[in-house]
Amino acid sequence: MTSKMTPETTPETTSRAMTPVAIIGSGQTNHAKERSDVSQPELVREAVDAALQDAEILPEDIDAVIFSNMELFEGRAFPELWVAEGAYGNGKPVFKVATGGTSGTSACIAGFHQAGSGIFDTVLVVGFEKHSEGHTQTGMALVDPFWDRSVASGALGNFALSISQYVSEYMAGRGVTEEHAAQVAVKARRNAANNPHAHLQMPDLTVDEVLASRMLAEPLHLLDMCPQSDGAAAIVVASRDTARKRGKAAAWVHGAATRHDQPYLGDLDRRLVTTRAQRSAAASAYAQAGITKPLRDLDVAEIYEPATYAELAWYEALGFCEDGQAGRLIDDGITQMDGELPVNPSGGVLSTNPVGASGVIRVVEASTQLLGRAERRQVDGARTALATGYGVYAWSDVIVLRSEMP
Amino acid sequence: MNSPTSEFVHTTIELDMSWRYASGDEMERFLNGIAQRLIEAIRCPQCGRRYLPPRPFCGRCRVRMTEWVPVADTGTLVAWTVVHLPIIDGRTGEPRPFPYGMGLIQLDGADTALNHYMATADPELLTIGARVQAVWRDELEGAMDDIMHFEVMP
Numbered sequence: 001m002t003s004k005m006t007p008e009t010t011p012e013t014t015s016r017a018m019t020p021v022a023i024i025g026s027g028q029t030n031h032a033k034e035r036s037d038v039s040q041p042e043l044v045r046e047a048v049d050a051a052l053q054d055a056e057i058l059p060e061d062i063d064a065v066i067f068s069n070m071e072l073f074e075g076r077a078f079p080e081l082w083v084a085e086g087a088y089g090n091g092k093p094v095f096k097v098a099t100g101g102t103s104g105t106s107a108c109i110a111g112f113h114q115a116g117s118g119i120f121d122t123v124l125v126v127g128f129e130k131h132s133e134g135h136t137q138t139g140m141a142l143v144d145p146f147w148d149r150s151v152a153s154g155a156l157g158n159f160a161l162s163i164s165q166y167v168s169e170y171m172a173g174r175g176v177t178e179e180h181a182a183q184v185a186v187k188a189r190r191n192a193a194n195n196p197h198a199h200l201q202m203p204d205l206t207v208d209e210v211l212a213s214r215m216l217a218e219p220l221h222l223l224d225m226c227p228q229s230d231g232a233a234a235i236v237v238a239s240r241d242t243a244r245k246r247g248k249a250a251a252w253v254h255g256a257a258t259r260h261d262q263p264y265l266g267d268l269d270r271r272l273v274t275t276r277a278q279r280s281a282a283a284s285a286y287a288q289a290g291i292t293k294p295l296r297d298l299d300v301a302e303i304y305e306p307a308t309y310a311e312l313a314w315y316e317a318l319g320f321c322e323d324g325q326a327g328r329l330i331d332d333g334i335t336q337m338d339g340e341l342p343v344n345p346s347g348g349v350l351s352t353n354p355v356g357a358s359g360v361i362r363v364v365e366a367s368t369q370l371l372g373r374a375e376r377r378q379v380d381g382a383r384t385a386l387a388t389g390y391g392v393y394a395w396s397d398v399i400v401l402r403s404e405m406p
Numbered sequence: 407m408n409s410p411t412s413e414f415v416h417t418t419i420e421l422d423m424s425w426r427y428a429s430g431d432e433m434e435r436f437l438n439g440i441a442q443r444l445i446e447a448i449r450c451p452q453c454g455r456r457y458l459p460p461r462p463f464c465g466r467c468r469v470r471m472t473e474w475v476p477v478a479d480t481g482t483l484v485a486w487t488v489v490h491l492p493i494i495d496g497r498t499g500e501p502r503p504f505p506y507g508m509g510l511i512q513l514d515g516a517d518t519a520l521n522h523y524m525a526t527a528d529p530e531l532l533t534i535g536a537r538v539q540a541v542w543r544d545e546l547e548g549a550m551d552d553i554m555h556f557e558v559m560p
Contacts (some may be wrong), residue, residue: 036416141496145427146437147459149496150551151521157508160487161521165510168534217527218507219488262465264508266458266519270484 018288019116019317020308020406022243022250023235026364031231031352032197034132040079044086044128047232051124055236056248059088062236063120067096068107068127069356072139079128087126087234098302101304101349102258103127104233104359105389105397109256111237121242127360128232136228136355147264155306155392156225158265160217162272162393167219169273174324178219178265181308182210183330185223185350188305191337192347194376199229199352210308224308231354233361235392244405251367251385255289255400257281263394266312271393272310275317278396279387289400294341294386295334300369300379300399301386302362305350311343314388318398337379345369345377359389363399370403432460435474441548448550450470455517477515479540480559484519485510486532511538511556521525522550525557532558 027050029035029360036042052059065087067080076082080096087094097107104127111125143152152158169175186205193203205223213222242252248362261268261277269273282294292295303318307309310328320341329335335343344350346365349358366385383404389397429437432448436459439446447456448471450464454474457464463473486509492501507524509532524532527543536554546552 137494141494143496144459145425145497146429146433147550148521150498150502151508151523152496156491157487157489157493160489161485161508161510164485164487165534215490217487217491220487264459264513264518265521267465294466 001189013077018112018253018256020252021112021115021239022238022240022252023283023363023367023401024238024243024248024250024369025051025057026055026234027051027054028233028357028361028364029231030197032227033227033229034200035130035230037133039277040074040076040128040130040133041083041086043130043230043232044083044126045248047128047234048087048126051210051234051236057236058233061122062088062124064093064094064095064114066107066111066114066122066123066125068092068098068125069096069129070098070100070102070103073129073134073136073355075134078191080198083128085122091121091313098356099395100391101306101355102359102389102391102395103356105304105362105387106258106359106364106395107396108235108237108360108399109258112253112256114240115237118239122238123237124234125237125360126234127357128233129354129356130230131228131354132230138163142265152265156217156220159307160220161265162205163219163307164274165270166309166313174273176309176312176327178211179207180312180327180330181224182207184305184311185210185307187330187336188344188348188350191345191377192351193332195346197352198347199231200227200347201351203326206256213219216282220307226306226349226353227351229352229354231352231357232360233357233364235360235363235367240405242245249371249403251370251401251403252401252405253399254406255285255287255291255398257284257288258397259395261394273312276396278314278317278390279399281396281398285398285400286319289402291400295321296343296386298386299382299384300345300366301341302346302365303343303348303386304359304362304390305344305386306353306390308350310390311348314390318386318388323381342379345374345379359397362387362389366399366401370401422495430462432462436460437548440550440552441546443479443546445479445513446474447477448499449473449475451460456515458513458516458518458520475515477513479513479542479553481511481513483509483532483534483536483538483558484512485534488527488529488532507532508539509556522553523555525555
């Protein structure tokens with residue numbers, strides 16, 4: 001910012017490495033524009049049963065349930081009330097996390113903390129959203145009633161504003177071009193074609209088609225943006241002892257951090273460029289996990305990219321490259337399936353976005369990669385995986401998983 | 407389980423709703439100023455950052471703010487876009503006619519930026535760094551939309 005007296009620093013939270021916990025099973029629904037074949041509880045049950053089956057445990061083995069969901073997007077008050085039986089929650093501790101796009105990853109982190117606390121041995125984390133039955137745009141419109149309610153309605157305009165600053169830096173040696181962004185769109189939708197759960201699967205999409213798609217808000221084309229999907233995802237988190245006693249493969253949590261930042265879009269100078277919250281979360285999670293060179297140390301990443309440009313900004317924030325090098329990273333194919341660090345083999349949020357579930361899906365995908373069960377989207381020999389969450393423009397989560405116990 | 411051919415019953419509900427919000431002291435003073443074409447920011451005693459919208463606490467320094475400073479109705483465009491979709495206006499519930507320009511404007515005398523409409527929807531006329539000026543409504547009501555939009559200064 002302009003004033004000399006205003007340092008661009010966030011008050012730091014010191015985080016200790018937590019007691020080790022593991023993801024012992026995961027599952028997700030098939031995601032689609034409209035899952036009118038199921039009710040909300042049935043949608044949840046579908047993901048939960050898949051996760052329990054994957055973990056080879058029974059409903060009575062679950063000690064607590066954490067939901068991730070954004071309720072206005074569902075069209076029902078406290079959706080977790082209606083769907084908790086879908087997650088076998090009756091008579092058990094049931095909690096909910098709702099922080100926009102980070103809801104899912106934050107719910108997973110809450111599950112890690114609970115299983116690591118010694119209070120619960122086995123925790124089920126469930127994210128779900130049924131946008132087709134709710135009013136997502138109305139929910140997004142309920143911002144500050146005095147300040148920017150007319151202007152800030154919907155995520156799109158605010159994304160576009162942040163992105164205009166990122167793009168504008170290209171001439172100054174930073175930032176990215178429309179073509180860089182379009183390559184991210186192509187990578188996501190082509191990868192999604194290998195993921196039977198994904199909503200948008202476009203195996204033949206080209207950069208030209210992305211650039212020719214309808215302009216939504218300069219410089220964002222239709223195919224630069226995530227869809228709205230119906231879907232659910234779940235993970236089963238176990239304490240160290242419980243996970244060890246099973247004697248089965250698991251995805252171990254080596255680092256997890258969540259950060260919140262100032263609320264108004266204009267509070268931070270060049271928010272998408274500075275990405276203060278995500279850099280801070282990454283620094284903490286990497287330190288916990290002993291990651292010093294992310295591009296080398298990580299084998300696969302599932303990151304929360306609601307727009308193509310966001311993925312490029314996250315490359316820099318997550319330390320995959322130096323600041324200003326995100327365009328080169330996508331140009332050089334580093335983040336493609338056959339690159340040094342495949343990013344979003346699942347197709348990512350750009351291909352599937354049931355908001356409350358999207359963060360959980362990142363963790364499901366990351367842990368599935370570590371267990372070698374990702375089928376056609378499997379990254380061979382993946383042993384260290386990253387999952388991230390991004391909420392509105394104020395929350396960031398970073399999680400590092402490994403196939404080995406810490 | 408339902409057979410693939412079964413038809414589900416869907417129910418449609420229409421609902422008009424209204425809300426009433428309390429402003430808090432800081433926003434009340436700010437809006438009273440707006441009603442007189444006066445923009446004021448609140449300043450952090452520790453980092454000196456001048457905040458719009460005004461609020462009780464500096465999130466960075468975690469201290470209470472009480473000092474007010476005047477802000478001009480001119481500023482610099484620090485981000486822009488042109489929206490080509492019918493997005494709901496959260497104050498009226500109606501979609502806004504499109505295309506329309508949007509900007510993040512750093513008003514002279516403030517350290518944070520304000521998101522607002524731009525008078526033009528022509529991308530050729532919008533550049534980061536452009537000087538812009540507020541266009542006020544004739545009759546002021548003490549609300550943010552007393553500023554209709556910002557125009558690029560010649």
